[in-house]
Amino acid sequence: MNFTYYPGCTLKAKGKDLDIYARKCAEVLGVTMDEIKDWQCCGGCYTTSQDEIATKLASVRALVEAKNNNTELLTLCSACHNVIKRVNNDMATNDYFNFRVNNYLKLDQPYNGEATVIHYLEMLRDKVGFDKIKEKVVNPLTGKKIGAYYGCLLLRPSSVMAFDNPENPTILEDFIKAIGATPVIYQMRNECCGAYCTLEDKAIPKKRSDKIIENALSKGAECLITACPLCLYNLKVNGGDKIPVYYFTELLAEALGVK
Amino acid sequence: MQNLKLREKIEEMSGVSVLKCMRCGKCSATCPNYDEMEFHPHQFVYFVEKGEIDKLANSKSIYTCLSCMACVERCPRQVEPAKIIEAVKLLQIRKQGNNHLKPEQVSVSLDPELPAQALTSAFRKYSK
Numbered sequence: 294m295n296f297t298y299y300p301g302c303t304l305k306a307k308g309k310d311l312d313i314y315a316r317k318c319a320e321v322l323g324v325t326m327d328e329i330k331d332w333q334c335c336g337g338c339y340t341t342s343q344d345e346i347a348t349k350l351a352s353v354r355a356l357v358e359a360k361n362n363n364t365e366l367l368t369l370c371s372a373c374h375n376v377i378k379r380v381n382n383d384m385a386t387n388d389y390f391n392f393r394v395n396n397y398l399k400l401d402q403p404y405n406g407e408a409t410v411i412h413y414l415e416m417l418r419d420k421v422g423f424d425k426i427k428e429k430v431v432n433p434l435t436g437k438k439i440g441a442y443y444g445c446l447l448l449r450p451s452s453v454m455a456f457d458n459p460e461n462p463t464i465l466e467d468f469i470k471a472i473g474a475t476p477v478i479y480q481m482r483n484e485c486c487g488a489y490c491t492l493e494d495k496a497i498p499k500k501r502s503d504k505i506i507e508n509a510l511s512k513g514a515e516c517l518i519t520a521c522p523l524c525l526y527n528l529k530v531n532g533g534d535k536i537p538v539y540y541f542t543e544l545l546a547e548a549l550g551v552k
Numbered sequence: 553m554q555n556l557k558l559r560e561k562i563e564e565m566s567g568v569s570v571l572k573c574m575r576c577g578k579c580s581a582t583c584p585n586y587d588e589m590e591f592h593p594h595q596f597v598y599f600v601e602k603g604e605i606d607k608l609a610n611s612k613s614i615y616t617c618l619s620c621m622a623c624v625e626r627c628p629r630q631v632e633p634a635k636i637i638e639a640v641k642l643l644q645i646r647k648q649g650n651n652h653l654k655p656e657q658v659s660v661s662l663d664p665e666l667p668a669q670a671l672t673s674a675f676r677k678y679s680k
């Protein structure tokens with residue numbers, strides 16, 4: 294199975310582990326991740342205003358690459374996934390935006406949203422299959438109680454992201470079961486960690502993270518997993534190290550015996 | 553001051569029709585940053601409808617919205633308040649010299665564990 298892979302800025306630096314373990318696991322699962330050679334940063338945050346064009350061009354370039362490679366565009370960081378998928382939706386549905394982008398980029402063939410954006414978790418669920426992963430597990434994380442932290446970016450807006458049920462998602466819990474552990478359901482798993490406001494006022498992500506962690510601990514979670522480096526930072530650092538927080542790929546690598 | 557021209561511009565940028573709002577308040581009830589916002593999502597919709605945009609534009613609330621999209625997801629009328637907040641904020645930071653976050657503000661206090669994503673998204677949100 295081949296994918297055009299978009300890592301994004303953070304997975305080359307502070308969020309390296311998310312990427313390294315994903316690649317190791319992909320090998321075991323028979324998945325090839327072809328990294329785009331000259332990818333550009335997505336900007337980390339999608340701008341909803343319809344007259345914002347320049348801030349979305351990096352995403353379009355990645356999408357065009359996937360289209361030309363005739364493969365789906367694989368993402369791993371929740372933020373990249375959110376930005377690129379929403380830009381792709383704009384290219385497919387917003388004539389004014391599509392016209393301005395194509396007019397500027399002067400591609401050989403105009404791009405109209407033909408590529409499909411798929412997150413690593415969706416790839417595990419829909420292409421590999423959680424049953425198949427279960428078969429490949431050599432170190433099941435039996436007895437480990439894990440809280441899935443979804444945050445916002447994978448789920449919302451659900452009309453575009455179409456990732457899972459936005460209010461009662463199950464993909465991360467199914468993933469936790471596949472690696473032999475026990476999922477812990479808690480209400481705040483899809484509420485915001487405070488995001489970039491850590492640069493505006495640290496008190497905001499501190500308060501948000503406290504609430505999320507308190508809720509997860511009260512339901513018996515021993516650790517949390519996430520697909521987002523900024524969620525990990527807020528929950529860990531701004532949350533005051535009250536609970537271990539891992540990238541989901543790290544636990545997958547552990548279960549598959551490639552950590 | 554009532555400014556209906558600005559209201560039109562904000563509706564155009566955001567793609568939101570403020571008249572669809574039925575003032576149920578669900579967006580503000582679900583907003584995780586309610587306590588940190590002087591104006592709440594339903595008030596952004598309301599004051600844009602009234603054309604009273606200055607007070608929104610001059611409020612810190614445009615920078616404390618987390619873009620979490622909870623209000624967008626849970627509004628029963630698909631009004632999508634966060635898009636209004638984004639448009640009001642953009643009109644502010646697009647003004648010459650009006651960037652809300654400047655590089656010299658972050659370099660001194662940079663936390664070694666802070667991921668690049670925090671910086672890219674904060675600059676995307678707060679500066680032009």
Ligand code: SF4
Pocket residue numbers: 572573574575576577578579580593594597626627628629630631632633
């Ligand atoms: S949830 Fe929607 S309809 Fe209700 S007050 Fe907010 S914007 Fe208006």
Ligand code: SF4
Pocket residue numbers: 579582583584585586592593616617618619620621622623624633634637
């Ligand atoms: S997007 Fe902003 S206004 Fe809407 S719920 Fe989230 S923090 Fe509140």
